[in-house]
Amino acid sequence: MLDQGAPPQDPGQTAAPASPGIGARLMRRKPVERLVAEGGQGEGGSLRRTLGLWQLTMISIGATLGTGIFVVLGEAVPKAGPAVTLAFVIAGLTALFSALSYAELAGSIPVSGSSYSYAYATMGELIAWICGWCLVLEYGVSVAAVAVGWGEYLNELLDGTIGVTIPAALSAPPGDGGMFNLPALIVVLLAMAFLLGGARESARANTVMVIVKIAALVMFCAIGVQGFRSGNYENFMPLGMAGVSAAGATLFFSYIGFDAASTAGEEAKNAQRDLPRAIMLSLVVVTALYVLVAAVAVGAKPWQNFTDSEAALAQIMREVTGQTFWGTLLAFCAVIAIASVVLTVLYGQTRILFAMSRDGLVPKVFAKVHPKTGAPRANTLIVSLFCGVLAAAIPLGHLADATSIGTLFAFALVNVAVVVLRRTKPDMPRTFRVPLSPVLPALGFAFCVWMMGSLSTVTWVVFGVWMAAGLVFYFVYGFRRSRLAPSEK
Numbered sequence: 111m112l113d114q115g116a117p118p119q120d121p122g123q124t125a126a127p128a129s130p131g132i133g134a135r136l137m138r139r140k141p142v143e144r145l146v147a148e149g150g151q152g153e154g155g156s157l158r159r160t161l162g163l164w165q166l167t168m169i170s171i172g173a174t175l176g177t178g179i180f181v182v183l184g185e186a187v188p189k190a191g192p193a194v195t196l197a198f199v200i201a202g203l204t205a206l207f208s209a210l211s212y213a214e215l216a217g218s219i220p221v222s223g224s225s226y227s228y229a230y231a232t233m234g235e236l237i238a239w240i241c242g243w244c245l246v247l248e249y250g251v252s253v254a255a256v257a258v259g260w261g262e263y264l265n266e267l268l269d270g271t272i273g274v275t276i277p278a279a280l281s282a283p284p285g286d287g288g289m290f291n292l293p294a295l296i297v298v299l300l301a302m303a304f305l306l307g308g309a310r311e312s313a314r315a316n317t318v319m320v321i322v323k324i325a326a327l328v329m330f331c332a333i334g335v336q337g338f339r340s341g342n343y344e345n346f347m348p349l350g351m352a353g354v355s356a357a358g359a360t361l362f363f364s365y366i367g368f369d370a371a372s373t374a375g376e377e378a379k380n381a382q383r384d385l386p387r388a389i390m391l392s393l394v395v396v397t398a399l400y401v402l403v404a405a406v407a408v409g410a411k412p413w414q415n416f417t418d419s420e421a422a423l424a425q426i427m428r429e430v431t432g433q434t435f436w437g438t439l440l441a442f443c444a445v446i447a448i449a450s451v452v453l454t455v456l457y458g459q460t461r462i463l464f465a466m467s468r469d470g471l472v473p474k475v476f477a478k479v480h481p482k483t484g485a486p487r488a489n490t491l492i493v494s495l496f497c498g499v500l501a502a503a504i505p506l507g508h509l510a511d512a513t514s515i516g517t518l519f520a521f522a523l524v525n526v527a528v529v530v531l532r533r534t535k536p537d538m539p540r541t542f543r544v545p546l547s548p549v550l551p552a553l554g555f556a557f558c559v560w561m562m563g564s565l566s567t568v569t570w571v572v573f574g575v576w577m578a579a580g581l582v583f584y585f586v587y588g589f590r591r592s593r594l595a596p597s598e599k
Contacts, residue, residue, distance in 0.1 A: 137234035138594045140469065142535065145221050145231055148468065157222070157376045157464075158309065158484035163384040165313040166371045170392030172316045173367025173454035175323055179403050180259060180444045182364060184422035190357035191348040191413045195404045197357035198364075202397035204561055205365035207554025208521040209393045210544045211528040213386035216372040217541035218531065220381030223465030224372040224458070225524045230469070232530040233523070239588060241523045242466050243580035247516035247573075249459035250493065252366055253298060254501035255513055256451045258283070261293030263444040266424045270438025283503050294501035301453040302494035305460065308483040309377045312457060316450050323447030326440055327399055330423055331406050337430035338409035348413075359514055359564040364400060366517045367451065368393045373458040386542035456497065460489045470595070471588035515565050515573045522558040525551040 161169070183194070190197045215228045223230070226242035261282075265275045275281070282288025304312045347354065371388040375381045403423075411426050424444065428437035460476075464486050467476035480487040529548045531538070544550055589595070 137236065138592075139232070139234050140227075140230045140238075140594060142219055142231045142531075142538070145219055145223075145227055148221075157479060157486075159377055159379050159381075160308075160310040161313055161374055161378045162380075163387055165317065166374060166378055166384050166388035167391050168317045168320045169313060169374060169454050169457070170368050170371040170388050171324075171395060172320045172450040173370035173458065174365060174392060174396045174451075175320070175327075175367075175399060175447075179327065179364070179400055180263065180423060180448055182259075182360060183404065183407060184416055186357040186361050187408065187413050187416040187422075189349065189360065190353045191345065192343045192408045193347040193349075193354045194357055194361075194408060194413070195401055196347075197354050197361050198397070198400045198404050200354065200358040201361045201365055201561075202393070202400065204358075204362060204518075204554070204557040205368060205393060205397075205521075207550055207557060208524055209368055209389055211524045211551050211554060212369050212372055213389045213542045214528050214540055214544050215524065215531070216375060216385035216389060217382045218538060220375035220378065220385060221465060222373055222376045222461040224369055224375075224462055225520050225527070226462055227465055228527040228531075229523050232527040232534065235471075235592060235594065236584070237523065239471060239584045240577070240580065241520050242462060242471070243577065243584075244516040244520040244523075245462045246459070246580075247576055248366055248513055248520060249455050249462065250497055251500065251516070252513040253301075253452055253456050253459065253497040254294070254504060256448055256455065257294035257297050257497070257501035258291060258504075260297045260445065260448040260452065261291055263424065263441045263448060264293045266441035267438060267445055270434050270441060283501075291502040295498040297449055297452050298456070298494055298498035298501055300449065301456050302490055302498075304453055305457055305490045305494075306483065306485055306487060308485050309374070309457075312453060316453055319446050319450030319453070322443055323450060324399070326443030326447060327403050329443070330427060330440060331402055333436055334406040334410045334426055334430055337411075337426075338406065339412075340409070342409050342412050355561070355564040359518075359561045362514050362518060362561055365393075365396070366513060367455060367458075368396065369521075370454050370458040373461040376461075382539075382541045456490075456494060459497070460486055460493050463489055463493065468593075470591045470593040471584070515562055515569050516576075518558045518562045519573075522555050522562075525554040525558070 186197060187194045212225070215225075219228055219231060221227045223242070224245065226238055226245055229241040230238035261276075265281060269275050276293060278287050279289045280292045283291045283294075304315050368389055371385055371392065375385060378384055407423065407426055410430050416422060424437040424441045427440050428434055431437075463472060463476040466472045467474055467489070475492070476486065476489040478486060478488050528544055529551050532547060
């Protein structure tokens with residue numbers, strides 16, 4: 111029966127297609143083929159493919175190795191006791207499951223956006239935005255957190271060489287006994303200078319710094335084992351599994367860098383072959399060194415005597431040898447090593463914002479590429495200044511936990527994305543495949559959720575506020591300016 115109230119329709123007139131509802135628009139996906147086709151293209155120029163397997167692996171190691179050992183170990187030991195070594199293993203296992211998913215997706219979708227782009231292709235724009243917003247928290251805040259630790263080791267170095275230190279007012283943020291953390295700002299600005307020179311030059315500097323940091327940790331183990339006391343391990347888990355879980359959640363901060371290689375997808379010479387290899391190789395090297403150094407550190411110093419100092423390893427070296435020389439040497443190596451973490455994580459942050467800007471979800475300025483260097487110059491300047499000010503003003507502990515929760519959330523989404531892509535594009539070429547899928551991605555997702563639950567209530571509140579701010583920005587700016595939106599008008 112015809113609707114009597116409806117106006118008559120002209121037979122020669124074609125009905126206009128219905129506009130997609132808001133739900134469909136929030137779930138709009140960017141095809142994998144389009145993601146790959148747009149790879150490298152920015153405003154006014156393009157990124158350059160200059161990185162091979164060696165450089166990609168060094169970027170991944172550079173962003174990961176050092177953060178937990180040089181910076182967060184002093185905070186994790188009081189939570190878990192000697193079982194901090196087990197906490198490193200649990201955090202590494204959680205990272206491994208997610209690394210397998212990252213490796214498959216990086217080989218299939220070799221673009222700069224990392225897990226943001228993977229979510230865009232599999233779960234839609236809103237989830238992609240949430241993931242990208244978590245990555246902004248993960249990378250941007252971790253740069254600031256590591257820069258804070260760099261200042262601690264710089265003071266150790268200055269004290270051991272010329273007998274002076276930077277006054278607390280200028281070397282600690284408000285809340286930690288100071289007014290402004292000048293060293294943290296300085297190291298971010300130094301990293302910015304390298305990044306402005308281009309990806310190849312930054313990779314070369316990072317490779318040198320990674321070699322120095324590996325040598326420093328091997329040196330620590332060789333000397334620290336001389337003070338090893340088996341009695342320090344008698345009560346292995348004094349605070350129970352809850353303490354191990356809490357320490358593992360904090361130490362997961364140590365593993366955030368392994369996915370940095372995936373942000374270089376548009377600057378890799380052979381991304382589909384080299385990205386999966388770089389991710390897996392770096393995670394194996396980093397986990398082995400973390401567990402070894404943590405075991406030696408606790409064996410050389412009773413866990414009750416650990417403080418939350420970010421320069422814990424240098425202190426152990428001095429106590430074992432009774433000399434300031436070795437602690438000073440380690441502090442020198444740590445100054446270089448932690449600088450490489452700042453450099454590579456800052457690199458990852460700029461490339462993620464580059465991808466989000468190209469999709470229209472953040473302002474176009476982040477996708478502008480300098481024609482001579484092939485680097486997103488304005489992007490690098492903005493991000494570096496923001497992270498530098500953050501590092502100078504916020505205490506380390508709050509930064510590390512906030513970074514961990516953002517990382518875990520993004521990793522959980524990557525484990526979901528690899529399963530979704532298997533179902534939606536089963537015949538898509540893959541240079542690496544997660545074994546036992548979907549079992550291992552499901553375990554990766556479960557581990558991430560479990561470790562998120564181990565973080566403090568304050569951290570969850572901070573995360574909730576951050577996500578609320580991100581959703582407001584998306585609906586005010588990104589939702590309407592998305593490059594997928596015009597096709598639906």
